[in-house]
Amino acid sequence: MIKVMRFLFLILIGTLTFSCVNHSSEFIPLSVIAKHTNGLEYVGMNSCIECHPQIVASHLQTSHYNTSKPFRFELIEEAFIPNNNLLSFGNGDLIKFTQKERAAFQEGYLNQSENPVFKKSMDLIIGSGNKIGRSFLNWEDTSLFQLQGSHFSPLNQWINSPGYTSALSPMRPIFPRCLECHTTYARPENPSSATQNNRYVKNQIIYGIDCQRCHGEVVKHVNYQRKNRLDTVGKYITRYANFSQDQRISMCALCHSGTGQESSIKSFSFQAGDELTEFISTNYKTPSSNKLDVHANQVGLLMASMCFQKSKKMDCMTCHDPHKTERGMEVKFNNICISCHQGIKHNQNTTLKTPNLSDCISCHMPLENSKTMKLELEKENLQPVKVRSHLIGINPNLTSE
Numbered sequence: 001m002i003k004v005m006r007f008l009f010l011i012l013i014g015t016l017t018f019s020c021v022n023h024s025s026e027f028i029p030l031s032v033i034a035k036h037t038n039g040l041e042y043v044g045m046n047s048c049i050e051c052h053p054q055i056v057a058s059h060l061q062t063s064h065y066n067t068s069k070p071f072r073f074e075l076i077e078e079a080f081i082p083n084n085n086l087l088s089f090g091n092g093d094l095i096k097f098t099q100k101e102r103a104a105f106q107e108g109y110l111n112q113s114e115n116p117v118f119k120k121s122m123d124l125i126i127g128s129g130n131k132i133g134r135s136f137l138n139w140e141d142t143s144l145f146q147l148q149g150s151h152f153s154p155l156n157q158w159i160n161s162p163g164y165t166s167a168l169s170p171m172r173p174i175f176p177r178c179l180e181c182h183t184t185y186a187r188p189e190n191p192s193s194a195t196q197n198n199r200y201v202k203n204q205i206i207y208g209i210d211c212q213r214c215h216g217e218v219v220k221h222v223n224y225q226r227k228n229r230l231d232t233v234g235k236y237i238t239r240y241a242n243f244s245q246d247q248r249i250s251m252c253a254l255c256h257s258g259t260g261q262e263s264s265i266k267s268f269s270f271q272a273g274d275e276l277t278e279f280i281s282t283n284y285k286t287p288s289s290n291k292l293d294v295h296a297n298q299v300g301l302l303m304a305s306m307c308f309q310k311s312k313k314m315d316c317m318t319c320h321d322p323h324k325t326e327r328g329m330e331v332k333f334n335n336i337c338i339s340c341h342q343g344i345k346h347n348q349n350t351t352l353k354t355p356n357l358s359d360c361i362s363c364h365m366p367l368e369n370s371k372t373m374k375l376e377l378e379k380e381n382l383q384p385v386k387v388r389s390h391l392i393g394i395n396p397n398l399t400s401e
Contacts, residue, residue: 030043030047030219030222030223031043031044033206034185034187034203034204034205034206035187035204036185036187036268037187037188037191037268038269040212040216040217040271041217041219042184042185042206042212043212043218043219043222044206044210045059045060045210045211047218047222048211048218050222050226051225055323056211058323058324058325059210059211059322059323059324061325062128062322062323062324062325063128063130063131063325063327064208064209064322065208065209065210066128066129066130066208067126067127067128067181067182067183067208067209068124068125068126068127068179068182068183068207068208069124069125069207069208070123070124070125070207071103071104071121071122071123071124071125071136072125073099073102073103073104074102075125075129075134076104076125076129076134076151078156079097079151079156079158080097080099080104081156084156084157084158085097085098085158086158087148087149087158087159087160088379089160089166089167089168089379090166090167090379090380091111091166091167092110092111092112093108093109093110093111093112093167093168094108094109094112094168095107095108095109095148095149095158095168096109096116097149097158103121103122104121104122104136105119105120105121105122106119106120106122106136106147106148106149107119107120108120108148108168109168110168117168120138120145120147120171121138121139122136122137122138122147123136123137123138123139124136124137124138124139124144124207125137126146126182129151129153130153130325130327131153131327132152132153132154132375132385133150133151133152133153133154133159134150134151134153135147135150135161136149136150136151137174138171139202142189142199142200142201142202143173143197143198143199144173144174144179144198144199144200145171145172145173145174145198146161146171146172146173146174147161147171148160148161148164148168148169148171149161150162152375152377155377157377159375159376159377160376162373162374162375162376166376166379166380173197173198174198175196175197175198175267176188176196176266176267176268177196177267179200179205179267180254180255180267180268180270181254181255183205183206183207183208183209184206184207184208184209184210184212184213185204185205185206185212185213185268186200186204186205186206186268187200187201187204187205188200188201188266189201191266196266196267214238214251214272214322215237215238215272216237216238216271216272216273217236217238218237220236221234221235221236221237224236238272238273240272240317243272243273245312245313245314245315246275247272247273247274247275248315248316248317249299249303249315249316250270250274250275250276250277251272252299252315252316252317253276253299254270254276254280256297256298256299256316257276257296257297257298257299257300258293258296258297258300292304292391293370293371293372293373294368294369294370294371294387294388294389294390294391295370295371295372295373295385295387296370296372296373298387298390299316299390301389301390301391302316302390302391302392304391305390305391305392305393306392306393307340307392308392318336319333319336330359330361333360333361334358334359334360334361337360337361337364338358338360341360361388363394364392364393364394365388365389365390365391365392366388366389367386367387367388367389368386368387368388368389369384369385369386370384370385370386370387371384373385373387
């Protein structure tokens with residue numbers, strides 16, 4: 001009886017093995033959709049869906065993934081409403097936002113002139129639109145520029161793009177450092193050029209932040225897992241569990257520590273696992289928090305916090321899951337605070353401005369005005385954007401004796 005059972009077991013194992021091999025061979029070979037100048041091949045997220053459907057589906061909804069994409073009219077259709085398609089400046093200049101056959105344009109007029117001095121198509125969208133809004137880029141042959149008109153989602157209003165003067169201005173070129181934070185990869189037209197410019201290979205841009213932006217080379221990983229479906233331990237893939245604290249922080253600091261100063265190494269050279277300071281001269285490790293802006297350097301503010309300085313393991317992913325949309329999830333973040341600060345009692349002589357003792361972030365990570373990110377919602381009137389401070393601490397302005 002035992003021999004029969006062993007025989008049947010061997011047949012079952014053989015059948016499963018044969019079945020897995022056959023199943024793997026039915027997969028369509030990976031298609032390379034872009035290739036980094038360092039040789040890294042990008043294959044898109046379809047290959048990730050095979051084994052990680054829930055993670056991919058969740059990530060597709062995040063601001064990271066939706067931070068850039070080719071223009072689609074349905075994404076901003078609500079902005080094109082009657083009597084709302086003008087951006088006027090104090091000197092009489094204006095921009096008209098027009099659309100035709102699902103394409104959209106920005107037309108510039110000097111001092112209320114009847115004829116436009118330019119008409120530029122809105123070819124790419126920058127920004128998810130979830131919090132602030134979206135900006136728009138224009139292709140001039142292979143050169144990429146930012147258009148002056150942006151859309152402010154909360155008020156469904158056209159505004160002057162941050163950084164532009166309050167008058168009709170030349171378009172700003174988009175250099176690789178901009179796209180390094182808004183795309184997974186954008187291949188320059190001339191990779192060997194000694195100076196960086198705004199010319200790119202159009203079909204070699206991976207829009208949004210997809211899996212490979214953080215997990216690097218995946219071709220060998222995907223091919224192995226397809227052939228070894230029963231091996232549930234991922235092989236040949238970047239694993240953050242193996243990173244040091246500095247390596248984990250560096251990955252987020254690339255885009256959440258300000259622009260910094262480029263080193264001699266070109267944009268997109270930094271890869272997961274590298275130390276950021278080897279690629280960009282940045283002050284995100286500066287302990288003096290009064291020079292760090294809440295918009296430009298969340299990582300620097302976190303590192304200046306006592307919570308971080310007293311922890312050997314804390315990093316951005318202690319609180320954030322980059323695969324999920326977390327906007328409005330204050331309860332989750334408060335619970336994370338409480339998990340490390342159980343039994344904390346507030347000073348009985350202090351009256352908290354928030355009565356909810358479980359609302360940690362309102363007092364210890366308040367919304368603050370950005371010094372660098374300001375929007376012109378009215379003519380020649382800049383209003384700072386409020387951003388959640390990542391300097392975790394006791395804020396005397398939010399308590400009263």
